[in-house]
Amino acid sequence: MMANLIQKDREIIWHPYTQQAEMVDPLGIVSGKGTILIDTNGKKIIDAISSWWVTIHGHGHPYIAEKIYEQALQLEQVIFAGFTHEPAVRLADRLLEVLPGKMSKIFYSDNGSTAVEVALKMAIQYWRNLGDGKNPRRSKIIALKNSYHGDTFGAMSVSERGVFTLAFQDYLFDVEFIDAPTKENIDSVCDRIEQTGEVTACFIYEPLVQGAGGMIMTEQRLLNQLLEYCKSKRILCIADEVMTGFGRTGRLFASEYLSVQPDIICLSKGLTGGTMAMGVTACTAEIHSAYISADKTKTLFHGHSFTANPIACASALASMDLIMKAETFDAIRRINYQHLQFEKQLKKSVFFTEKKIQNVRVQGTILAFELESSSGNYLNTIGKKFAKLSLERNVLLRPLGNTVYILPPYCITEEESQKVYTTIIKVLGLL
Incomplete structure (x- = not known):
């Protein structure tokens, strides 16, 4: 592992959707397994957004890795x-x-x-x-x-x-x-x-x-x-x-x-x-x-x-x-059920009644809501604050402006989902 990974990154990499003048140090990731990303300090982070919505089966899936390896040799x-x-x-x-x-x-x-x-x-x-x-x-x-x-x-x-x-x-x-x-x-x-x-x-x-x-x-x-x-x-x-x-x-x-x-x-x-x-x-x-x-x-x-x-x-x-496995759609239904339960919890919370959050909604494995803000556009800084506070609690969330969403890998466990929900409640209390 390159000892000065972050410093070298800042010298030579141009990251997407990132204003160069205010770029904070990126987080170095060394490995991923299932729902978990592991950073250079060994911290384990729940990837609650499937790394830009792509890792539907989680990180480092052995079956996919095996098929990639076999094909690369052929x-x-x-x-x-x-x-x-x-x-x-x-x-x-x-x-x-x-x-x-x-x-x-x-x-x-x-x-x-x-x-x-x-x-x-x-x-x-x-x-x-x-x-x-x-x-x-x-x-x-x-x-x-x-x-x-x-x-x-x-x-x-x-x-x-x-x-x-x-x-x-x-x-x-x-x-x-x-x-x-x-x-x-x-x-x-x-x-x-x-x-x-x-x-x-x-x-x-x-x-x-x-x-x-x-x-x-x-x-x-x-x-x-x-x-x-x-x-x-x-x-x-x-x-x-x-x-x-x-x-x-x-x-x-x-x-x-x-x-x-x-x-x-x-x-x-x-x-x-x-x-x-x-x-x-x-x-x-x-x-x-x-x-x-x-x-x-x-x-x-x-x-x-x-x-x-x-x-x-x-x-x-x-x-x-x-x-196409039955257990995958069992997992999708379970995530949807947990999201719907959390939607009810949010709508009963003080954050909803005091209009600190709005428009809580669920579709399949997607849960989303808006944070109270004077501006709902992508450049709204409240989302960055929410992401920072979540990451400090080992949960990766990346709001779209003031829209907070969960879009997890299908392998997320009930306990990991609950950790994501608990983190959201804690962060809402800190905003």
């Missing part, structure tokens, strides 16, 4: 244009068996942002490829306010205009942003879509839970109604399940709660159990058929050096083996 990488390999074919086959809707093709990329980029390109070029005089040329994109779809330029364009995109506003393409549907606004939201006429190519949305936007939860009946309206207008529907996929909302995919299914689905994060970087964009046969042509300009010109990396595919297959 085939670690091969160009995926004109070549293929068994892990990629097996993974695509398994995904198509379980994905909602009528998905027919799998396109591999590197992460959640690129999965979204591919989806947008698929949808836009789909309408261009159909340009035969009978189909209108559709180019407009609709997205939800408060959405977050990634940090590449296409993904930023369909994300909420705010602090994440501020420096790049002039470079982002125009998008029609609509409110998330509620009982009060569903008719007006549909009217907004109607006003776009026949020029809308697609609608991209995070089903049921808008993650980085503040764990905003949408009622499934209303989202269904909105999707149904989009379908009636021949608008392609893109479900960004990068965060909500693989059990996060209580079912394998959040779209399973809905009767109206997407035309395109984006996946990443839990796809490989958090062990390897990988993205997937799945689409229907109808979309893929628009790219089958003697006209070579109707090709989807997109790819990545590490497209369908065999080791990443192997880790995803191992993760799927684990998530």
Whole structure:
């Protein structure tokens, strides 16, 4: 172990989402097992947010590690244009068996942002490829306010205009942003879509839970109604399940709660159990058929050096083996039950009655609430204070501005969950 790890880090590393002028010393982590991270001083920390929502089975899972090792010895990488390999074919086959809707093709990329980029390109070029005089040329994109779809330029364009995109506003393409549907606004939201006429190519949305936007939860009946309206207008529907996929909302995919299914689905994060970087964009046969042509300009010109990396595919297959086990969904149901009990506790607490916390909510393995604050944006410093006080008590929580959330690995024990809840109560008392 490098003796001056932190000092050297500060000299040569640029960390994400971190203002360089006020950066505090990062915490050195040497190992992880299950829900626990161990720092350079030997302190054990409960990872209550699955390390940015990816380690769904916990850290250092021996089964996934074994499959990665076996694959690394056999085939670690091969160009995926004109070549293929068994892990990629097996993974695509398994995904198509379980994905909602009528998905027919799998396109591999590197992460959640690129999965979204591919989806947008698929949808836009789909309408261009159909340009035969009978189909209108559709180019407009609709997205939800408060959405977050990634940090590449296409993904930023369909994300909420705010602090994440501020420096790049002039470079982002125009998008029609609509409110998330509620009982009060569903008719007006549909009217907004109607006003776009026949020029809308697609609608991209995070089903049921808008993650980085503040764990905003949408009622499934209303989202269904909105999707149904989009379908009636021949608008392609893109479900960004990068965060909500693989059990996060209580079912394998959040779209399973809905009767109206997407035309395109984006996946990443839990796809490989958090062990390897990988993205997937799945689409229907109808979309893929628009790219089958003697006209070579109707090709989807997109790819990545590490497209369908065999080791990443192997880790995803191992993760799927684990998530399809009955005990995994038993754990998901148990986490949900504990969250619901803690939700009741919070709503009965003095913090809720005195409005120090608001809008306590649960969806599957996700629990979230807002801290009382004059500002609800991402730069709100109350979240940093909450994170610091939690970490001092050996619990990793990373609020989104003033939104506190728990999003644990499925291997978290009842005792570890209780430790997280107790820590939250203690920290609320110190704010």
